[in-house]
Amino acid sequence: MSKKRLATVWLGGCSGCHMSFLDLDERLLDLAELADVCYTPIADVKEFPHNVDITLVEGAVANEDHLRDAKKIRERSGILVAFGDCAITGNVTALRNLFNVEDVLSRAYRDSMIVGGVPEGDGIVPKLLEKVLRLQDVVAVDYFLPGCPPPADVIFQFVVDLIGGKTPAVTGRKFGS
Amino acid sequence: MSRRIVIEPVTRLEGHAKITVQLDDAGQVRSARFHVTEFRGFEKICEGRPFHEMPGLMSRICGICPVSHVLASSKAGDMLLGVEIPPAATKQRRLVNYAQVLQSHALSFFHLSSPDLLLGMDSPPEKRNIFGLMEQDREFLRSGIRLRQFGQQIIELVGGKRIHPGWSGPGGVHERFTTRQRDEIVKWIPESIESIGIALDRLKSVLDSFREEVAHMGNFPSLFLATVNEEGGLEYYDGVIRITDGSGNTIAEALDPHRFYTYLGEASESYSFMKFPFYQPFGYPQGHYRVGPLARLNVAKFAGTYHADREMREFKQRGEGAVCQSFHFHLARLIEMLHCTERIEELMEDPELFEEAIQAKASLNRREGVGSCEAPRGTLFHRYWVDKDGLMTKADLLIATAQNNQAMNLSVEQTARRFLDAEPDQGMLNRLEAAIRCYDPCLSCSTHALGRMPLVVDVTGPAGEPVRQIRRET
């Protein structure tokens, strides 16, 4: 049997969920035996591959790049997991929804001890969405793995279950949905 | 016909970013830029919330160095209360800060950069990562995983949780340190010292094969800024700011970190969400400076621990007055890991760490507070304003990585000039990324956001029109 293909993706989050994934510590070596980690921010594959079996998505959908990436990732993944509270509820990333996006930007780039102005992007920096969205607002999500971040032990069991074709226990909670 | 090369996403970095290289008609590099594409706006979203919530909220700026934000935030809170916290609380915060520098540097060196250093800049991209390293150098990688684990376990033992620990806040910390915790920690120390020593030997032994990279991937004079203690030694939690230049001359000394805004300013450029801090007396952009491991070893006169001092003396020999090659951030990082482990060992013997008093109780006494510390990537400053009820009215955050922004831009430009040929190949693309990776940028922090870094090499014409785009696809 060929190994399951696993990917991890990072949208609008703090990377804490990914760090918790790395907190598998030496179990990372075991995981690499069980699955082929075909795409992750800690490796050099630039384009999200086709035919991924399981994808963990950290973070909320906060800008146009995230929106584009989320859709592409959904199309190319068998099982899509909202990985951590930012992906599930918007969490801290979505706190800016209390304000107008212009006010948030101008607070950061105009009001303080700044020379210059709000970055316009030069066509390179993606435009922020008016409101930060949950992953499930944008694409269909198969499983929810809650926590800020989810603890490493929970991640390990969850991923091992998915690789083994089992339904992971934690999904009963459908946190934040 | 001039071209623009865009690298997207920049990978094995902690954040979302792109690199672009502009070529002129003759195919020569006109400029190269590093763009940060993420933004979360913590300066705004904190408004109206109680300052006691800030360590927990600001921690979410970054999952790699949450402890730095917890500490800067707790210290700003201490100042709002107007208290001096008990010695045991200070020592606990110091301990957890050392643990964090250790785990974060282990991540940067072993998980992210050692594939370049040990497998080579030109090795196949699909293997040039920790999984490739697992096949080739399993035990070396395991030692790095365990070093990170050591740091993370201290954070968990003391802070209750590895990522976003909530144990420290305005006035002190919430739990006493116990001998059981000490016993857990001391077990790890001999292995850690040994593993870091082996990594140092490995890195030094391959440096010769990176001569060109050392010389051209970010080698320029600049100012360096870091916290030092009263004697001018390495310091990560409480001290004064010292600034030196590319020849090792002192530019400013004994600056008060609580008044950073009187001598540091920030600029913004339209092409990046990351700001460009500068030393005000020199203006922008001349006043740009570097922070982090390389800066700390340049600015501090000594380490103050046995093994780290030996390495630091040797390190300082690599420059004249200052080590200006950003490639040596890697070496500096390993030396700091050694130092942090030694300091952790010392703290385990310190009776004050175990004392009962851990909280200074007070209500709000000031309307403005500043907290600063050395984060893994450099000096971090939080400045808060609150109303009479202690609700936040404003926050300014000066983030470690952002202070290397100008240097990172200079580094990609220098690297592009040296390594970019008519037909950019994978090795060149990787070197552009590796130039950035030296700084271990935490872009989550620097834009108060974090994500994956894109790497696209975009080729544009004289008027900026796109000619060709090269994406790293494997």
Ligand code: SF4
């Ligand atoms: S859920 Fe928490 S740990 Fe994960 S990205 Fe969001 S803030 Fe960070």
